[in-house]
Amino acid sequence: MTTDITSKFEEAAKSASTWTHAFVHDMVQDICASHPGARVDWEPGDEEWARVLEAEGDDIIAFVCAKFPVGFIRGEGPAGDHPFVWISVPSTDASVFSVRPEVLDQLFGRSVSRRPDYDRLSADEIWWATVS
Secondary structure, rough: OOOOOOHHHHHOOHHHHHOHHHHHHHHHHHHHOOOOOOEEEOOOOOOOOEEEEEEOOOOOOEEOOOOOOEEEEOOOOOOOOOOOEEEEEEEOOOOEEEEOOOHHHHHHHOOOOOOOOOOOOOOOOOHHHHHH
């Protein structure tokens, strides 16, 4: 069984005009503070998603979107000073979501990859589809 998260993206997009790179930075730092040794993989202004990685290896703790306030996280996300839509995941490679790709096209301002099965995909696949 999958969970349709299309409405989560649409909800987050409503706050896009007030979402800044400073908020993204603060959010990923808050995540790192609760995961000792975690590191951030993100180039502000160049990448649409920040990733927070485990201290050892490349396991992903969270994805935080830089275009609008939405993200995927293992566990619960930190509270912040800005409305944020957290989508909790058991792991970022668990295929537990569905989303309408045409909505992602609209929100990201371009056609997203059509490779994944949008009726059953993971946070990793959503990230990949929206960055490639």
